[in-house]
Amino acid sequence: MEAAPLPRSRSRLGPLLFLARKSLLGSRFTFALLVLSVAAGAGFQIPNTANLAGFSEALLEEELRHGGGDVRVEPREKRHFEDGAAAAARVSEALGASVRAAVPVLVLPGAVGKGGRFQNALVYGYDFPGEPALRPFHLTSGALPAPGDANGVLLGTSLANRLGVKVGDAVDLRIILGGPPGGAGEAVGGPPGGAGEAVGATVMTVRGLVSGSAGAYRSAFLDRASLAEKTGARAAASAIHVHLDDHFAASDLAPRLEARLPEARAVGWKEDDPYVTNYLAANRTINAVSYAMVVAAISIPVWALFHIHVLGRRREIGILAALGFSRREIFGLFLLQTLVVALAGLSAGAALGYGMLLYFDAYPIFSWEALVVRPVVTAAVLAGPCLAVLATTLLAGSVPAWRAARTDPARVLRRID
C-alpha cells in the first residue's frame, strides 16, 4: 500500500480559546470561586508589599536622611575636627560624586531645664539652615535660628512637652563641654556636671520645635559656631554626617574613605545602626512569609478547584481526544482556562489592592513623630505580587491540566473511569 502524505496542521488558538470560554462559562460557580481566591491573594499581597516597602523607605528616610547620614565620620584620635567645614570638604573630595552632602555636626551631652527641673538631652551644633531634605530634624513649629544666633535653640517635641515649654519661652541650657556623649531623655533632679567637668550654662530662647524619629524628638539644636565657641574651638565638629545617593553603598565607601583619610574613622549605617539593619531584615522576612502564605492560599484552592473541574469534564476531554485534539492541546486548553482565571483574579485583586492602598494612604499603619509609613507604589512593588500570583495560579493549574492531558480517552469514553 502506497503511503499517503501525513496530515499536518498547526495547533490553533481560536478553537482552544473558544472551548476554554465555553468550559469556564459552563462552570460559573467554580470559575467565580477560582477568581475570588486569586483576587483575595493579590488584593492582600499588593498592599502588604507596598506597606512594607513604605516602612523600609520611611525608615531609611528618617533614620539616615533625617538622622545621622549614611556614613558617620569621626576623628580617629582627637576629640573633634578643629575645622568641621574643612573636614566635610575633605570627606566630599575623598568620596567624589557619590556624596550628596557632608554635614559637620558638633554633638555634646547636656540638659535643658525650666524652673529648675532638667531633662537630659544631646545638644547638636548644626549649620542652619542646611539642606531641608537632609536636616536631622523636621521643623514642626516656630522658625530656624539664624546663622550666628547665639541665643536661639530648637527643642525636640518630646523634650518640650516634658518641660512644658513652647516657642518663645526661655530655657536653661547646660552643656558638658569636656565629658563624653551620654544618654538622653532621663529626668534628672538637677543640672549635669560634677567635679572636673566643664559645664556651660546659658539661658536660651526656644525658636522652634522639631520632630524626628532618629532622636530629634528628645534633642536640642543650636548654631554650631555658637556651640563650638563654648568649647574653645569656634569651627569644631565632632562628626561629619555623610549622605549618599545610594544608602546601600555606605558599607563599601566607609573603608575607602578611611584609606584616603587616615585621621578619620568612618562607619557605615549598617555597621553603626543595627536597629535599622534589623528592621529592614525583619521587613524582608515578613514580606517573604506573607508571599509564602499567599502562594499557599492561592495554590491550594486553585489546584483543588481545577482538579474538580477536570474530573467533571473527563468525558469532554475524552471526546476532544477522540476528535483529534492532541495531549498538548488539551493541556493548553486547561492552562488557558487557568490563565483566564489568573488574569481575571489579578484584575479583581488589583482593584481590591488599589482600594486598600487608598485606605492605608489615608490611615497609615504606623505614624509616630516624622516616621509615617505610607504604602509605596512603584512598578517593582506592583510587579512582585502580580507576578507571584500569576505564576502561582499557572503552576497550581498546570497540575490538573497535565492530568487532563493524560486522560485515557478509551477508558473514559467506555465509562470505565
Next chain:
Amino acid sequence: MPKVLRCESLVRRLGAHDVVRGASLDLDEAEAVALVGPSGCGKTTLLQMIGLLDRPSAGRVVLAGHDAWSLDDAVRAEVRLAWIGFVFQQNNLVEALSARENVALPAWRLGSSRREAERAADALLERFGLAARRDAPASELSVGEAQRVAIARALVNRPRLVLADEPTGSLDSASADVVMEALAAASALGAALLVVTHDLRIAARAGRTVEMRDGRL
C-alpha cells in the same frame, strides 16, 4: 481499490486476559464492513485500537500506508482529526456546545476558518434534516438528533475512515433508519466504513460482514 486500513494481528491484553486476539482486517476505500458479534467479544476494543484511542498490546494498524501507532502523539492526533471519523454508541457530543458548534469544531481545528467550518457544519446538518436544530445546545437534542449530529461531526473533515460503534443501539427504528442513511452517505463520499452493530439491517446493508468471537475475527 486503494487500501485505507490494514490491521495486522492486533492483540489487546488487559491484565492476564486477551480481549482481542490477533485480529487482522483490511478495508478498501468506500468499502462498508459490518463487525458483528456477541457483547464483550472485543468489538469496541478493536474499534478503539483502529481509531487510535487504545494502544494495541501487539500488532499494527496501518492507515493509508502508515503504521499509525508508531507515530508520535501529535501526529497521531492529526491522523485522528483528518482521516478518522468516530461515531460512538452514545453520541458523545460536547454538551456545552450547540449542534452546529459540535459539527464545526473538528473542521475549525483542522484549519478552516470558523466561518468556513460553520458553513460546512450547516450543510451537513441540513443534509441530515437538522437545519432547524443547529443552534440547539447538545444537551437539548433528542437521542436520534444527537446521533445524527455525531455522524455529521464525524464526516465534516471528509475522513478516509468512519468508525461507528453501535450507532443505532439506542435509537428507535425510525431514527435508526435516518442514521443508516447518513452512514451510507458517508460511504458514498468515499470513506471506508467499519460499523460495529447488532442490527441485522445495518449488517445487511454493508458490503461485507465480519464476525468477532472471543477476541478473534
